[in-house]
Amino acid sequence: MKAIRRFTVRPVLPDTLHPLSELARNLRWSWHAETRDIFQSVDPERWAASGGDPVRLLGSVSIGRLAELAEDRRFLRRLADAADELREYVSGDRWYQGQTSAELPAAIAYFSPEFGITAALPQYSGGLGILAGDHLKAASDLGVPLIGVGLLYRHGYFRQSLSRDGWQQEHYPVLDPHELPLVPLREADGSPAQVGLALPGGRELHARVWQAQVGRVPLLLLDSDVEENDLGERGVTDRLYGGGSEHRLLQEMLLGIGGVRAVRTYCRLTGHPDPEVFHTNEGHAGFLGLERIAELHDDGLDFDAGLEAVRSGTVFTTHTPVPAGIDRFDRELVARHFGPDAELPRIDVERILGLGMETYSGGDPNVFNMAVMGLRLAQRANGVSLLHGNVSREMFSGLWPGFDPQEVPITSVTNGVHAPTWVAPEVFRLGARQIGAERTEDAMTVGGSERWDAVGDIPDQDIWELRRNLREQLVVEVRQRLHASWRQRGAGTAELGWIDGVLDPDVLTIGFARRVPSYKRLTLMLRDQDRLMDLLLHPERPIQIVIAGKAHPADDGGKRLIQELVRFADDPRVRHRIVFLPDYGMAMAQKLYPGCDVWLNNPLRPLEACGTSGMKAALNGCLNLSVLDGWWDEWFQPDFGWAIPTADGTATDDDRRDDLEAAALYDLLERRVAPRFYERGQGGLPDRWIEMVRQTLTHLGPKVLAGRMVREYVERLYAPAARAHRSLTPDVARALAGWKSRVRSAWPGVTVDHVETSAAPTSTAELGATLMLRVRVGLGDLAPDDVEVQAVSGRVDSDDSITDATATPLKPTSGPDAEGRWTYEGPLSLDRTGPFGYTVRILPTHRLLASAAEVGVVAVPSDGVGVGAGVLMR
Numbered sequence: 001m002k003a004i005r006r007f008t009v010r011p012v013l014p015d016t017l018h019p020l021s022e023l024a025r026n027l028r029w030s031w032h033a034e035t036r037d038i039f040q041s042v043d044p045e046r047w048a049a050s051g052g053d054p055v056r057l058l059g060s061v062s063i064g065r066l067a068e069l070a071e072d073r074r075f076l077r078r079l080a081d082a083a084d085e086l087r088e089y090v091s092g093d094r095w096y097q098g099q100t101s102a103e104l105p106a107a108i109a110y111f112s113p114e115f116g117i118t119a120a121l122p123q124y125s126g127g128l129g130i131l132a133g134d135h136l137k138a139a140s141d142l143g144v145p146l147i148g149v150g151l152l153y154r155h156g157y158f159r160q161s162l163s164r165d166g167w168q169q170e171h172y173p174v175l176d177p178h179e180l181p182l183v184p185l186r187e188a189d190g191s192p193a194q195v196g197l198a199l200p201g202g203r204e205l206h207a208r209v210w211q212a213q214v215g216r217v218p219l220l221l222l223d224s225d226v227e228e229n230d231l232g233e234r235g236v237t238d239r240l241y242g243g244g245s246e247h248r249l250l251q252e253m254l255l256g257i258g259g260v261r262a263v264r265t266y267c268r269l270t271g272h273p274d275p276e277v278f279h280t281n282e283g284h285a286g287f288l289g290l291e292r293i294a295e296l297h298d299d300g301l302d303f304d305a306g307l308e309a310v311r312s313g314t315v316f317t318t319h320t321p322v323p324a325g326i327d328r329f330d331r332e333l334v335a336r337h338f339g340p341d342a343e344l345p346r347i348d349v350e351r352i353l354g355l356g357m358e359t360y361s362g363g364d365p366n367v368f369n370m371a372v373m374g375l376r377l378a379q380r381a382n383g384v385s386l387l388h389g390n391v392s393r394e395m396f397s398g399l400w401p402g403f404d405p406q407e408v409p410i411t412s413v414t415n416g417v418h419a420p421t422w423v424a425p426e427v428f429r430l431g432a433r434q435i436g437a438e439r440t441e442d443a444m445t446v447g448g449s450e451r452w453d454a455v456g457d458i459p460d461q462d463i464w465e466l467r468r469n470l471r472e473q474l475v476v477e478v479r480q481r482l483h484a485s486w487r488q489r490g491a492g493t494a495e496l497g498w499i500d501g502v503l504d505p506d507v508l509t510i511g512f513a514r515r516v517p518s519y520k521r522l523t524l525m526l527r528d529q530d531r532l533m534d535l536l537l538h539p540e541r542p543i544q545i546v547i548a549g550k551a552h553p554a555d556d557g558g559k560r561l562i563q564e565l566v567r568f569a570d571d572p573r574v575r576h577r578i579v580f581l582p583d584y585g586m587a588m589a590q591k592l593y594p595g596c597d598v599w600l601n602n603p604l605r606p607l608e609a610c611g612t613s614g615m616k617a618a619l620n621g622c623l624n625l626s627v628l629d630g631w632w633d634e635w636f637q638p639d640f641g642w643a644i645p646t647a648d649g650t651a652t653d654d655d656r657r658d659d660l661e662a663a664a665l666y667d668l669l670e671r672r673v674a675p676r677f678y679e680r681g682q683g684g685l686p687d688r689w690i691e692m693v694r695q696t697l698t699h700l701g702p703k704v705l706a707g708r709m710v711r712e713y714v715e716r717l718y719a720p721a722a723r724a725h726r727s728l729t730p731d732v733a734r735a736l737a738g739w740k741s742r743v744r745s746a747w748p749g750v751t752v753d754h755v756e757t758s759a760a761p762t763s764t765a766e767l768g769a770t771l772m773l774r775v776r777v778g779l780g781d782l783a784p785d786d787v788e789v790q791a792v793s794g795r796v797d798s799d800d801s802i803t804d805a806t807a808t809p810l811k812p813t814s815g816p817d818a819e820g821r822w823t824y825e826g827p828l829s830l831d832r833t834g835p836f837g838y839t840v841r842i843l844p845t846h847r848l849l850a851s852a853a854e855v856g857v858v859a860v861p862s863d864g865v866g867v868g869a870g871v872l873m874r
Contacts (some may be wrong), residue, residue: 013058014070019083024054026086027181028215030118031137031420033428038082042069051587053120055181090216094143095446096714104714105722107145109263109275110135111285113255114157114240115150117214119587121180122156123221125240125550126515127612128319130586131384132281133214134418134612138706140215141420141445144714147266147275148219149259149285151251152177152210157240160550160583161488166566168551168559168582172239177210177223185209185220185266193269195222195261197253200342205233207254209262218272220262222254241552249329249337252370256280256287257343260295277721279315279713280378283327283370289314289377290352294344301730303351304737307377312733312848313725315717316378318371318410319609321391322519327370331357334368360398375399375410379724379850380717383412384610386634391606402858404805409851413716414631415610416709419444422616424594430466434458447707455697460683460690467597467621467693472505474595478546479503481581481588488582502576503544508677510625510669511596511617513548513584516558519607522549523561525600526568527662535666536577541674544577545600546592548584589613594620598673601626602665605646606633615704621693625673627661635703640696642668720850727848736848739786740855743844749780750787752861753821755840757828771828775810775840776821777859784812788845788852789824793838802837807852810840 013021020042029035039054040047043061050056069075096104114129115121115136124130132148139146155172163169177184185193197205206228212219224236236250243251260278267274278288289310296306320326331353336342339349355376356368363369375381375396383389389412393405400408420428423444431440435454443452483499503509516522525532525545535543547565551558562580569578581588593599599617601608601624611630618624624641626632636643647660681687702708728736758772773791789812794805808826815822828838842859843852 014066016070016076017066017079019079020054020058022083023079023086024058025181025183026090026213026215027117027121028086028089028140029054030120031418033425035082035086038075038078041075041078051119053181055120055179059179094141094216095711096143096145101719103719103723105145105276105718105725106273107147107267107275108277108279108718109147109149109260109288110139110279110281111149111255111259111288112281113150113251113284115148115219116586117212117219118181119585121182121212122175122585123150123153123240124586125157127610128282131319131415131610131612134416134421134706135281135710136214136217136219137418137421138416138445138710140217141418142707142710142714143216144710144718145273146217147263147272148214148217149255149263150219150221151237151240151255152182152221152223153237153240154223154225155239155242158550158553162485162562162566162580162582164489166563166570168562170553180212182210182212182221185211185262185269187269193262193265194226194228195258195265197250197258198343198345199233200336202341203230203233205229205236205250205254205258207237207258207262209265211266218266218270220259220266222258222262224254245329245333248327249333252284252327253287253337253343256285256289257291259285260288260291276725277313277315277718279317279718280374281317282319283316283374286316286370286374286377289373290344290347290355294347296730296733297346299730301733302737303347304741305730305733308736308740309725309728309730309733311377311379312728313721314378314380315713315721316374316381317384317413318374318381318392318396319384320371321388321395321607321609323395328364328367329356329370331366331368360401363398371396372399379854380721381410382717383410385414385630386412387606387630388412388609391609400853400856402860403853406805407851407853409853411716413709413712414634414703415612415615416704416706417612417615417619418706419619422590422593423619424470424590426466426469427594427620430458430462431455443702444705445707447702447705447711449702452698452701455694455701458694460685460687463621463690463693464685468505470594470620471509471597474509474546474591475503475505477588477591477595478579478581482579485582498572498575502579503546504542504576507577508541508543508598508674509596510543510545510598510600511547511592511622512545512600513589513592514601514611514613516549516551516561517555518557518561519604520549521602521604521658522547522558523564524602524658524662525665526564527659528666529568531666533574535669535674536574538674541678542577543669543674546579546581546596548581548588548592550584589616593617593622596622597677598623598625601629601632602644602661603627603629605629605648612704615700618696618700618704621697623692623696625665625668631704635700637695637699640692640700642673644668724848724850732848736846739846740844743782743786743855744857746781747844747857747859749778750782750842750857750859751778752840752842752859753778755861767830767833769830771830773810773824773826773828773838773840775824777824777842778819778821779816779842780820784815784822786844786846788843790841790843791826791828791838792841793828793836795832796835796837800837802839806831 023035046060047057112132114124116124116130116133136148154175159171161169187193193209195207199205206226207222207224208226210221225234292310293306335349338344338352356373358364358369383392392410393408397405397408479499566580569580593616599614599622601614605627608629614624627644645664647657676689754776756774789810790807792805792807794802810824810826813823813825844855
């Protein structure tokens with residue numbers, strides 16, 4: 001019989017074992033090996049059965065075993081030491097506390113729709129969530145005062161299995177928060193803390209706030225499955241990336257607006273400093289800016305002044321290189337959920353809609369674009385790799401007409417990964433043996449060095465033995481998972497004996513695991529199946545491939561790609577050399593990355609924003625074989641990996657491109673990768689391969705760290721945002737908003753009327769010569785203090801477009817004349833050879849602007865005057 005209700009009965013821990021509960025409730029155990037060792041020693045069999053989840057372990061351990069441990073003096077000493085160490089970690093000074101700058105924010109709120117902290121808290125679907133989890137962990141290690149904000153999905157993303165014919169099957173197990181490493185946030189009277197959203201028709205959406213503790217960082221997760229809600233509202237936080245448009249809109253309103261309210265509640269109840277900086281990880285949480293404008297409206301600021309104040313302290317990170325990856329809602333749907341009869345009733349709905357309107361050429365004015373709103377509500381924005389920053393500036397350049405894409409105010413901070421989470425314990429121990437455990441931990445968390453030179457002193461034999469050991473562990477893991485998968489597909493035990501021969505710990509092992517949208521090209525390796533089969537079965541230099549990945553439940557195209565791959569891998573001729581493992585997640589990934597020799601990535605360039613899986617592999621001494629996209633485009637060197645050539649000519653159709661790039665992949669594997677792996681030196685070791693492993697660890701190790709990434713965020717984005725936030729007092733915000741309004745109104749009267757030089761124009765000039773420019777401009781109702789007149793110069797291409805431009809301010813020398821014109825002058829240095837050109841432009845200038853393009857208007861000598869562009873729309 002099935003139970004009509006389920007709940008968890010927890011054992012009562014003896015007083016001496018109470019620290020076990022403290023250790024279990026702080027997710028630092030997920031990246032702290034010593035703490036996991038303690039839980040394993042509680043009951044090794046139950047620890048394995050719990051999937052390495054301390055909360056589940058403590059919910060199942062026998063009372064008798066707990067009584068034994070309560071009398072075990074050696075165990076109690078270890079437990080007390082671990083609890084003391086955790087308290088010191090949580091409360092002691094770390095990197096952030098050692099910074100002398102008073103400009104660092106007292107707190108930062110970090111919003112994301114998903115967080116990948118541990119497999120025991122399945123609230124992630126892919127790279128965005130794993131990145132968010134690594135961001136929180138690295139912030140904790142560095143002592144950065146972050147507060148994470150997300151949603152608690154009762155069904156998570158989904159669990160994946162395969163049908164007999166290889167079709168993806170989705171399962172949505174219900175998650176009970178009481179069985180997860182969470183505690184409810186409570187009011188002073190002990191009642192659960194809640195936040196609410198007003199819905200159309202006088203209804204209300206209620207959400208409970210759960211807290212996960214990620215080391216030093218609290219993570220607040222909002223849960224709509226509460227009794228106060230009707231059935232429809234209870235399901236708002238049911239699934240990650242599920243449901244129709246209104247369902248997604250409500251999720252994102254709850255994340256952004258409800259998330260700010262949850263942060264305010266948390267700070268009120270705990271005394272935590274209020275955030276000075278709000279960071280939205282992708283556009284899903286963009287509504288947080290509207291809630292903060294509404295807060296300031298209640299304090300007496302109008303919309304424009306509130307917008308300036310909110311923008312000053314907001315950071316927006318975009319993760320998608322394609323418009324199709326952005327959430328866009330019907331304008332009327334958004335309008336229905338705001339205004340007098342719904343949420344934020346004191347804000348004019350048209351002002352809200354204007355923030356998400358696609359006002360640029362090619363945009364749709366009838367949709368509400370979450371990324372566009374994110375950019376307009378944030379003074380600072382970034383992509384997640386150098387190449388992705390370039391792509392983002394091109395993609396969003398329509399918001400800043402009149403400016404070249406390189407001037408669009410979107411910078412880049414290349415992603416990183418949290419080494420203690422993703423580095424195999426064996427790799428850590430090898431480093432600790434070389435330089436000590438404490439120095440190894442610092443190198444993996446704080447970072448700061450551009451090289452890990454100590455790796456150069458590790459003997460070749462040790463590196464090769466480590467790599468084989470990790471490969472052997474992967475073989476065992478793959479066989480176990482493959483057996484379970486085939487049993488789910490309906491196979492009987494008697495027909496699965498072949499699995500004992502799947503993979504070989506001495507064969508070159510390639511890994512490929514990620515989400516399965518079409519642009520990641522899961523099946524590129526199948527373009528020439530005969531050639532792939534030859535590589536897998538080569539008599540002297542065979543390869544083996546381990547593949548995993550999930551397609552979105554609504555993406556039948558992605559499911560067909562998985563089925564195609566699975567059918568190839570089911571072929572009895574090659575099934576011992578190529579496997580597809582269903583249900584890719586963090587637990588699988590932590591075995592897969594270290595156990596592979598080569599990590600394969602073959603997306604359509606430049607559609608991989610960053611691609612952090614290869615970073616995790618690199619930290620374990622795995623070499624990358626990848627298209628030059630994302631982070632690999634930025635850091636690739638032949639010393640530690642291979643670049644797959646791209647066929648990106650405009651005359652190449654999609655099929656031809658894939659054929660060419662697949663052929664290049666086969667060539668690399670056959671002629672360069674496999675020979676290097678199997679080639680042996682005088683000592684019987686693959687010396688050149690080991691040297692590439694060493695170069696990977698030495699050069700890539702320090703770069704791919706999440707600690708490096710978070711330090712960049714602190715120094716380049718959080719600190720300037722906190723400084724700007726403090727500068728924009730209510731009076732200053734009103735003044736800045738008034739100044740921008742005045743500039744926009746007057747801008748049609750700003751003109752470049754005449755430009756002349758001190759020398760007669762000729763077709764050639766000498767390097768190092770200087771021209772004196774004299775420019776006559778009209779400023780209309782503006783004054784010289786409101787603008788900057790610039791000479792913009794550089795090399796020119798065949799279309800006379802200036803490349804690699806340099807802007808030089810000119811100074812006013814006279815004016816206004818009888819016609820109201822001003823004269824500006826200044827030197828123009830001819831500092832480079834070849835075709836050279838210059839132009840003149842006028843920009844607004846103000847000490848509180850974060851970039852010259854912020855106001856979004858520019859005047860140039862032609863008719864191209866951009867009005868009403870940029871991050872603020874009239």
